[in-house]
Amino acid sequence: MSDYVASVAAPLRGPRRLRADMVAELGDGFEEAVAEREAAGLGRDRALAEAAAEFGEPRLVAAEIQRELAAAQARRTAWTLLIALPALTIMWDLFGGDGEPALAVVLLARLTDLATASAFTVAALVVAGRLERRAAALCGAAGLVQITVALGCSAAISAIGASGPPGLDPASWWWLSAGSAVGAAWIAVSAVRALRVGRTAI
C-alpha cells in the first residue's frame, strides 16, 4: 500500500469489509494514476507525488469515505435493532408472571416499552432512508439507551420481587434467559460500534 493510500486509510472507522473494499478500490485507482505517469516517463517518486496531488488531501478523501462508512454502520445497527427489539420484547413478555402486577412494575414495563419504541422508530427511519444526518450516532445512542433502560427496569422489577412466579418450566426459562442475554449483547455491541463510528471526526 502506498504512503498516500495508507494515510487516507489510517483514520477510517467502520464496517471492516466495506472499509477494506473502499480502500482497495482507491488503492487500485491510485496505482493506475501512478502507472500512467510512469508510462509517460516519470520516475517512481515523481509519479507517486503527482498522483497524490491529483487525488487530493488525504484528510479530505478520508472524510468522504468516512461518511459512507458511517451510513453503512447506521444501516447495520438499525437492522440489528429492527430484528432484535421485537424478539427481545416477546421474550421478556414470556418471563412475566401470572396475576395482577404492582403499579411500580407496570410503570417500569411501560418505561421499557417507551425506550424500545423510540429505538425502533429511529431504526425504521434510518432503514427507510428518512434519517441520514448523524444516523450512526443516533442509532447507537437509541440502542444503548434502550438496552440500559430495559436492563435497569428488569433489575428493578426483580428487586421488587413483584413479577410473580414465572409459569415456565426450567428448560424454557433457561432458553429464554440465554436468548435475552444474546439479544441484549447483540444490541449493545452494535450500538457501541455505531456510536464510535458516528463520533469519528476527520
Place this chain on the structure above:
Amino acid sequence: MDADGIHGQLDTLILATLKRGEAHGYAIIAALRETSGEQLDLPSGTVYPALRRLERSGYVEGKWTQAGGRRRRVYAITAEGLIALAKGRADWLALREVMASVLGA
C-alpha cells in the same frame, strides 16, 4: 473550475459520464478531465466515495472485475440513475438561467 464550485454537481457529472457506458473509477476521472477540456480541477480521490454514495442511493451498480491482471470496480448507471441524471440536468439548466438573468440584469 475548482473543487468548491463543482462539489454539488459531482454526482450529476458522474452519472452523465456513466450514461455513455459502464466504467471504473479512474476511467470516470479521466473522462471527466477530458470532457471538461481539462477545466475540472477535482480531487480525484473524492470520486470513489461519490460512486459508493450513488450506489447506496440505487443510481449506479458496482461490481469487481479482473482485467489484464488489474482488479477494478466497474460501475453502470441504473434506471433510477437515469431519472436522477435528468433531474440534475434540469436543475442545473434552471440555475444557469437564473444566474444568467440576474448577472445580465
